[in-house]
Amino acid sequence: MFDLLKRRFPPPSRFGTKGHSKTHLEPRMQPAIRNICDTARWVAFFRALETRRPDALFRDPYAERLAGERGLQIAGALVDGSKHQWAWVSRTYLFDTFLSREIQNGAEVVLNLAAGLDARPYRMDLSPSLEWVEVDLPEIISHKRSILDGESPRCKLTRYDLDLADTEQRRALFTELDSRGKKVVVASEGLLIYLSDAEVGALAADLSATTNFRSWIVDLASPGQLKLMQRTTGKQLSEAGAPFKFGPPAGANFFVEYGWKPQAVEGLLKTAARFNRHPAELESLLPEPKGVLGNYPWTGVCLLERASGSSR
Numbered sequence: 001m002f003d004l005l006k007r008r009f010p011p012p013s014r015f016g017t018k019g020h021s022k023t024h025l026e027p028r029m030q031p032a033i034r035n036i037c038d039t040a041r042w043v044a045f046f047r048a049l050e051t052r053r054p055d056a057l058f059r060d061p062y063a064e065r066l067a068g069e070r071g072l073q074i075a076g077a078l079v080d081g082s083k084h085q086w087a088w089v090s091r092t093y094l095f096d097t098f099l100s101r102e103i104q105n106g107a108e109v110v111l112n113l114a115a116g117l118d119a120r121p122y123r124m125d126l127s128p129s130l131e132w133v134e135v136d137l138p139e140i141i142s143h144k145r146s147i148l149d150g151e152s153p154r155c156k157l158t159r160y161d162l163d164l165a166d167t168e169q170r171r172a173l174f175t176e177l178d179s180r181g182k183k184v185v186v187a188s189e190g191l192l193i194y195l196s197d198a199e200v201g202a203l204a205a206d207l208s209a210t211t212n213f214r215s216w217i218v219d220l221a222s223p224g225q226l227k228l229m230q231r232t233t234g235k236q237l238s239e240a241g242a243p244f245k246f247g248p249p250a251g252a253n254f255f256v257e258y259g260w261k262p263q264a265v266e267g268l269l270k271t272a273a274r275f276n277r278h279p280a281e282l283e284s285l286l287p288e289p290k291g292v293l294g295n296y297p298w299t300g301v302c303l304l305e306r307a308s309g310s311s312r
């Protein structure tokens with residue numbers, strides 16, 4: 001295993017607003033982020049960091065290898081790229097919690113859309129009879145295979161390299177998976193923020209047009225949080241063709257018209273505070289307001305349930 005995280009991590013000041021343009025545009029260096037696939041390496045970097053903590057909320061023994069040298073570089077070169085560990089970790093923790101709950105409640109198939117370098121089928125306590133399906137773009141699927149092919153997942157695992165923007169292909173996949181189990185739980189960690197309202201709506205409608213896709217776990221930013229992220233890390237992501245776009249004013253209710261009912265909503269900051277992992281300077285943001293969030297900077301994870309009778 002590489003031991004990347006033991007290396008001296010560049011001090012954050014080097015990557016502050018002042019030095020940033022120089023650092024990420026140095027000749028012969030790769031851009032901070034090349035395309036949307038690199039965001040998977042970035043998330044894996046945070047899972048690798050968490051795994052090393054004695055009080056880790058989850059452990060992913062594969063994260064360091066999956067993130068690789070590139071994951072470390074990305075975290076160092078993006079503005080705020082190595083900050084907010086509490087948020088990344090709370091997000092993964094909440095997806096783990098909701099997924100475990102849905103599996104305990106009878107889900108037979110997990111469909112992980114934009115699975116990236118997530119190693120849940122290898123690290124979670126799962127029944128061997130559970131079917132786990134991962135979808136991502138070819139670049140990430142092939143990198144993941146190159147790292148994990150010798151390892152044994154704890155359940156039945158299938159991977160699809162597929163562009164989820166291709167409506168025909170994704171509908172065909174959803175139709176195929178719809179017959180695999182009576183209860184399918186969908187997860188899309190870290191995907192929707194890169195889609196427009198119309199793209200998220202279309203995906204939501206395709207997912208709810210199935211018979212057995214019963215729940216969907218998504219992460220969400222408030223409009224205020226979206227603006228904040230667009231002003232910081234979002235600039236470099238935009239340059240790489242992966243701008244942050246989705247932060248609906250209606251919050252989790254955005255999904256209602258597409259056949260999905262919010263069942264549980266958990267904020268990342270509130271979750272981090274439960275484990276005393278939140279930054280002191282954000283304490284004034286707690287407790288989270290209820291209802292419309294507007295400019296309040298909020299990110300969270302929502303469990304959506306398929307409203308009965310919805311169809312494409």
Ligand SMILES: C[S@@+](CC[C@H](N)C(=O)[O-])C[C@H]1O[C@@H](n2cnc3c(N)ncnc32)[C@H](O)[C@@H]1O
Pocket residue numbers: 036037038039040043044113114115116117118135136137140162163164165188189190191194
């Ligand atoms: C921020 S990463 C999250 C990855 C993973 N869910 C996680 O939490 O580690 C976003 C992922 O979305 C994938 N992605 C973005 N657009 C996609 C598309 N059109 N089709 C399939 N995957 C896509 C990227 O390749 C990347 O792996």
